[in-house]
Amino acid sequence: MPALTDLTLTQAIQALRKGNLSSQELTRAYLERIERLEPALHAFLTLVPERALAQAKAADRRLKAWRSSPSEPLPPLLGLPIAVKDVLCVKDMRCTCGSRILENFVPPFNATVVERLLQAGVVILGKTNTDEYAMGSSTENSAYGATRNPWNTEHVPGGSSGGSAASVAASLAPAALGTDTGGSVRQPASFCGVTGLKPTYGRVSRYGLVAYGSSLDTVGALGRTAEDVAALFVLMAGSDPRDATTLDLPVPKIDLGPSTSLTGLRVGVPDEYFITGIQPEVEGAVRHAVDVLASLGAMVQPVSLPHTEYALPVYYLIAPAEASANLARYDGVRYGPRLSGETMWDLFFNTRGEKFGAEVKRRIMLGTYALSAGYYDAYYGQAQKVRTLIKRDFDAVFEQVDMVAAPVAPSTAFRIGEHTGDPLSMYLEDVFTLPANLAGVPGLAFPVGFDRQGLPIGMQLMGPPFREEILFQSAHAYQQATDWHLRRPNL
Amino acid sequence: MTLTLEEVEHIAELARLRLTPEEKERYRDQLSAILDYAARLQELDTSGIPPTSSVLPPHTMLRPDLPQPGLTLEELLRNAPETEADQFRVPPILE
Numbered sequence: 092m093p094a095l096t097d098l099t100l101t102q103a104i105q106a107l108r109k110g111n112l113s114s115q116e117l118t119r120a121y122l123e124r125i126e127r128l129e130p131a132l133h134a135f136l137t138l139v140p141e142r143a144l145a146q147a148k149a150a151d152r153r154l155k156a157w158r159s160s161p162s163e164p165l166p167p168l169l170g171l172p173i174a175v176k177d178v179l180c181v182k183d184m185r186c187t188c189g190s191r192i193l194e195n196f197v198p199p200f201n202a203t204v205v206e207r208l209l210q211a212g213v214v215i216l217g218k219t220n221t222d223e224y225a226m227g228s229s230t231e232n233s234a235y236g237a238t239r240n241p242w243n244t245e246h247v248p249g250g251s252s253g254g255s256a257a258s259v260a261a262s263l264a265p266a267a268l269g270t271d272t273g274g275s276v277r278q279p280a281s282f283c284g285v286t287g288l289k290p291t292y293g294r295v296s297r298y299g300l301v302a303y304g305s306s307l308d309t310v311g312a313l314g315r316t317a318e319d320v321a322a323l324f325v326l327m328a329g330s331d332p333r334d335a336t337t338l339d340l341p342v343p344k345i346d347l348g349p350s351t352s353l354t355g356l357r358v359g360v361p362d363e364y365f366i367t368g369i370q371p372e373v374e375g376a377v378r379h380a381v382d383v384l385a386s387l388g389a390m391v392q393p394v395s396l397p398h399t400e401y402a403l404p405v406y407y408l409i410a411p412a413e414a415s416a417n418l419a420r421y422d423g424v425r426y427g428p429r430l431s432g433e434t435m436w437d438l439f440f441n442t443r444g445e446k447f448g449a450e451v452k453r454r455i456m457l458g459t460y461a462l463s464a465g466y467y468d469a470y471y472g473q474a475q476k477v478r479t480l481i482k483r484d485f486d487a488v489f490e491q492v493d494m495v496a497a498p499v500a501p502s503t504a505f506r507i508g509e510h511t512g513d514p515l516s517m518y519l520e521d522v523f524t525l526p527a528n529l530a531g532v533p534g535l536a537f538p539v540g541f542d543r544q545g546l547p548i549g550m551q552l553m554g555p556p557f558r559e560e561i562l563f564q565s566a567h568a569y570q571q572a573t574d575w576h577l578r579r580p581n582l
Numbered sequence: 583m584t585l586t587l588e589e590v591e592h593i594a595e596l597a598r599l600r601l602t603p604e605e606k607e608r609y610r611d612q613l614s615a616i617l618d619y620a621a622r623l624q625e626l627d628t629s630g631i632p633p634t635s636s637v638l639p640p641h642t643m644l645r646p647d648l649p650q651p652g653l654t655l656e657e658l659l660r661n662a663p664e665t666e667a668d669q670f671r672v673p674p675i676l677e
Contacts, residue, residue, distance in 0.1 A: 199657035293638050306636055335643045336636070404620040415597060422598070424670050429663035435675050436598075444600030452599055456590070456609055457616060459597040473623045475633030480626070482634055515615050531637030556637075 095120035096262040097579070100171055100319040103265060107170045110158055114147035114170030118214050121172050125216070125263045128582055132239045134248075134258040136177045137185045138217035143172065146214040153212075167326065169212030174264035176255050177218035178225050179310065180299040181205050184215070188301050189223040189233040189251075192427045192446035202299025203334065204268060204310050204327045211326045216264055219254030223448045224418065225275055225303050227251050228520045231511055232450040239507070240282060241580040242546055246504040249279030252313065256283040259313050261582055266314035266323055272304045273406050274499070274524025276311040277536035281499035281549025284538040286566065286576060287313040288320050291556045292531035293338045295324075296331035302417040304410035307528045316576055317537060317566035321345045324559060343560040351568040353387040356561070359394030359492035364523055370502040376540030376548040377498045380569065384496065387568050394492060396484040401477050402525040407518055408461045408474040409529075415458030418451065453514060478529050485530040489555040494562060496552055498523055499536045503546035527553050535562040538575040547575075584614040584621075 095117055098106065106112035122140050129135060150170035157165050175181055178188050180198035182205075187193050201209065209215075222232035230238040230253030238253040240246040241261035248257040252269030256279035259267050269276040271289035280287025288311045295310045302308060312323040330339040360381055365374055385391045423429035423442030430445050432438035447455070461470035488495060500520060510517035527534040532553050539550040552562045570576050590610045594601045601609070655668055664671040 196661050199653050199660070330643070332643065332645045336638060337643075338638065338641065339643070398626075401623060401626065404623050407616060408620055408623075419598075423663060424672055426661035427663065432673060435673055438673055439598045440600040443598055447599070449605075452601075452605070453609060453612060455597050455599065456593050457613055460585075460589075460593050460613065460617075463593070463596060469624070470617075470620065472633060473626075473628060474620075475635060476628035476631045477623055477626055478634040479631050480628070482637060514612050515619055518616070529637075 096124050098265065099315050100168070100265050100322055103171055104168070107154055108165070110154070114150040114154065114214060115144060117170065118143050118147040118172050118216070121216055121264060128261055128263060131244055132241060132257055132261055133236055134219055134238050134254040134261065134263055135174070135217045136187055136189070136220050136235055136254070139184060139215065143214050143216050150212060150214065166210065166212030168208065168322070170214060171212065172214040172216050172264060173208065174216050174219045174255060174258045174267040175205060176252050176267065176269050177221050178270055178301045179205055179268055180301070181215060181218070184218065186218065186301070187235070189221040189235060190446070190448065190451065191234045192421045192442070194428060196426050198299070200299060203296035203331045205299065207326055208323070219252070219258055219267060221254060222251035223451050224301065224414070225251040225270055225272055226414070226450050226454055228274070228278060228517055229505070229510070230254060231507065232448060234448050237507055240504050241582060242284065242504070243544065245506055246546065247282065247507055249282030249504060251275040253279045255313050256280050256285055256287065259283070259285045259315060260580060262579065266312060266319055269311050269313050270300060271309050271311050271528065272307045273410060273528050274521050276313060277499050277524050277534055277549070277551050278521065280313050280536040282504035282547065284547030284575070284578060285313050285315060286317050286320050286535070286537040287311060288324055288559065289527060289534045290324065290328065290559060291533045293336050294533070294557060294559070295327050296334040296337050298331055298333035304413040305417060306413060307410055309528070316570055317535065317563050318347050321347060321563040340557055345560050345563050347563060347567040349571070351387055351571040353384060353389040353565060353568050356389045356494070356565065357492040358384055358389045358391045359488055359495045360391060361394050361396045361399065361488070361495055361497055363396050363399035364497035366501070368501060369498065370542065372542040373498050373502060373548050377496070377550045380539035380550045381496050383569055383572055384565065387572060389565070392492065394488045394495065396488060396526065398477065398480045398484050399526055402481055402529055403518060403522050405474045405477045405481065405529060406521070406525040407457070408470050409478065411454040411458030412461045412471050413458065415455045415462065418455055421447070450514070481526055482530045485526070485532055494552050494554040494565065496550060499549040499551045500524070503542045503544070503548055524551070532556055533559045533562060535566050537566045537570065538578070540575060584617040585610050
């Protein structure tokens with residue numbers, strides 16, 4: 092048997108059920124590895140070892156009872172540890188959002204995805220690092236310090252779900268929850284060499300997710316394999332009376348057997364994602380991965396998403412506009428620390444000015460401007476119209492093909508500090524992930540190679556709304572035929 | 583430069599953010615660069631194109647209007663920086 096912390100979720104489920112492994116052994120193995128590697132990586136903001144071991148102990152009792160009378164149904168993920176991005180509420184566990192303005196916030200309720208996974212039996216190891224309020228592409232915007240990329244600690248893990256991606260890549264957790272508003276699951280998955288899903292908008296409840304850009308926010312998951320991410324997704328998905336944007340559609344049963352045939356599947360490759368300036372090794376690895384899909388039976392054809400280049404300015408008007416409204420609630424009255432002021436207004440201004448970080452203030456300012464009288468039509472209004480054009484691009488392409496294959500980011504993980512002085516250059520890193528959020532379509536990122544520096548390269552498959560199963564089947568077939576997803580950093 | 587220092591101050595006022603003089607200058611430069619970049623959206627003719635505020639098909643989620651257990655007063659107040667008599671405490675609003 093491989094090291095406990097190298098087991099996939101699927102392998103660990105088997106071992107736990109057979110009794111070859113206890114949840115306490117598995118949880119302890121992860122906690123020990125976290126203790127050893129966390130100082131170098133800083134993937135977590137909060138760790139709860141005692142609570143995790145208590146959950147594991149309860150899971151072991153239930154597993155033991157089940158083995159003596161296996162007719163009882165067993166929660167599907169009973170005893171499996173996971174990590175949770177620190178923008179999702181877990182009852183009675185500190186939730187900071189990577190911000191000083193929530194440094195002592197302890198939610199009194201569970202996010203719906205957390206509640207569903209707890210019902211499914213998971214053990215929560217802790218909360219992972221994130222750019223403040225999920226605003227960033229590197230986790231450098233965390234008020235608690237950047238996470239390091241496990242493949243090279245001089246490089247960023249991507250963001251904003253950088254702590255979740257690094258924890259999975261470094262085997263500090265077998266899987267983790269993340270969120271994706273403009274690429275925040277897919278880009279760190281790509282930078283860290285793991286598999287990550289951004290679901291369709293409306294597929295997974297955001298109740299208990301701290302809001303950033305409400306027309307774009309999605310809750311996704313990261314793991315080592317498409318199979319593991321699918322196992323989480325089917326439990327997270329489905330309508331929720333507490334999130335009126337969730338649609339009441341059946342959640343597909345995703346059956347990923349040993350078959351790797353993609354016969355008949357039509358894959359589009361959009362020219363607009365192979366732009367000047369893309370790292371040649373990224374283009375090479377993605378094109379090679381598309382060839383692998385073709386060798387498995389897929390029919391590959393070029394397609395066009397002509398408004399791709401406008402996704403960046405559209406996103407960086409719409410998301411900040413929504414953020415400026417969502418973050419109005421942080422005023423030093425109901426939660427968070429408070430700076431004193433003689434009047435209510437002083438209290439608001441002082442608390443927000445002092446406790447929000449530079450990027451959060453930048454986006455609040457940008458959004459406030461885009462929504463302000465006299466500029467609304469030119470900025471926010473125009474962005475919403477161009478968003479329609481971007482969505483129509485995808486609608487038209489999905490008339491021709493079943494999914495689209497593209498790089499996740501123009502380059503592999505950049506160096507810590509490389510973009511921190513120039514926000515616009517950081518935003519440009521998101522150019523390939525923003526369109527899926529603006530169109531609301533699902534995207535699945537997974538590793539397809541490494542560059543000369545030994546940093547992972549990711550590809551994303553984007554599909555029609557509510558067709559996540561096609562993405563999982565394709566990535567699973569690819570992972571049956573290749574072994575990039577099995578590579579681990581030397582730590 | 584799209585923005586002046588006065589405009590930056592006006593935006594910060596609307597957003598309820600106390601900024602230092604250095605922050606105001608930095609945001610003037612950075613926000614101007616971002617807005618200059620965003621100006622390329624004006625290249626597109628969007629006459630007749632409806633805005634997208636949500637990608638979802640129009641739908642209304644209905645549920646029975648039934649009383650449900652909610653959060654307790656202790657749970658609602660426990661994260662507040664200052665409370666008094668089961669209420670959030672704030673500075674005086676009226677003289």
